[in-house]
Amino acid sequence: MPETSELRRMDLISQNDAERLKLVLDVTSDGIFDWLIPENEIFLSPALKESWGLNENIGGQASIDYWKSRIHQDHRDMVFSQLQKHLDGKGPFNVDYLFLTKLGAYRWFNSRSIVIFNDRGKPLRMVCSVHDIDNHKKAEELIRNLTHQLIKSQEIERRKISWELHDRVAQDLSEATIECELLMKNHLLPLEIRQHISTISEMLLTTLMVVRDLSYELKPPGLEKLDLVGTLHEYCRQFSEKYGINVTFRFGEINELRLSLDMKINLYRLIQEGLNNVRKHANASHATIKLISSSGTISLLIKDNGVGFNLKKQEARSANGTNMGLKNMSERVRLLQGKMDIQSAPGKGTKILIEIPYSKG
Ligand SMILES: Nc1ncnc2c1ncn2[C@@H]1O[C@H](COP(=O)(O)OP(=O)(O)OP(=O)(O)O)[C@@H](O)[C@H]1O
Ligand SMILES: [Mg+2]
The missing domain is CATH 3.30.565.10 (Histidine kinase-like ATPase, C-terminal domain)
Incomplete structure (x- = not known):
């Protein structure tokens, strides 16, 4: 059991902490909310009040339910099941979700939080950051689309080259080897020349195989x-x-x-x-x-x-x-x-x- 002076000291510390947090909430340009869980009271940083439209009183009061009501319905369950796990002490809370802003349009936000538990593991307080990541998400999507286009056109190009290799280069090479065989059988040609032609024919056959392999690698046939x-x-x-x-x-x-x-x-x-x-x-x-x-x-x-x-x-x-x-x-x-x-x-x-x-x- 702490002594009276110790209790007083702890009280002062928590008062200092509360003041410090209030100062941080006031000056930060980040969206932050501080949720006192048993009391179900929520304090928003001015930046978050502004972004949720509560300064203009668009018909809502700072509460977890208000936050929930403006999360896109496709993301609501995911956000709240992660939150529940987090409050049960079973994992971090770090989610991206679409949120209805005061302008009436959905934007992407990211939230992360820290929870303070009592010594029986009951959550007492949660401090959560709320960041607008809409531009970042859109840029990511743009990059994804561009990469997709790039890979697609790479595939089209590969198919074209494969076709050229298979139907033209390989075809010409195989005709050239046939010509060589005919020449090799022509006994009017001196033996030495026919031996040269035989070497050329072998080189052509090797090249033909390389070209066929390349064509196969470029375009998976099945x-x-x-x-x-x-x-x-x-x-x-x-x-x-x-x-x-x-x-x-x-x-x-x-x-x-x-x-x-x-x-x-x-x-x-x-x-x-x-x-x-x-x-x-x-x-x-x-x-x-x-x-x-x-x-x-x-x-x-x-x-x-x-x-x-x-x-x-x-x-x-x-x-x-x-x-x-x-x-x-x-x-x-x-x-x-x-x-x-x-x-x-x-x-x-x-x-x-x-x-x-x-x-x-
Ligand atoms: N299975 C592997 N076993 C041993 N080393 C590997 C293996 N895979 C990759 N590496 C090492 O990683 C390096 C990078 O591989 P990466 O596929 O990015 O390039 P690369 O094969 O050298 O060239 P590229 O794929 O552009 O023709 C290789 O140079 C090699 O040192
Ligand atoms: Mg490689």
């Missing part, structure tokens, strides 16, 4: 026929065969989803870049691709048992470097509103885990 799993099976099989790296491909519940061509191309490109890195850098004997859908999330795992790498050093290098693969992968994932996590260390192989939210609707 995807347009809507078969992602089949195309990936074939891709992994050919990859194993060509580079001698054993690839295990596992999938679950992917066929049941009706994925858009866009989504299929994105998943295919992520796996393609992941495996290309395994081939170029990992010196691995085995790689695993797992593509699984469950509870509204598509999870993709790309794993190898190779040499691994130092993530921090790589990030520092790629900040000014020309390596684009991992950056492109994370850009694609961001565009799909997903998360990408890379785990790697020298000698420990590499694991890339991607999670993309997916709704059937």
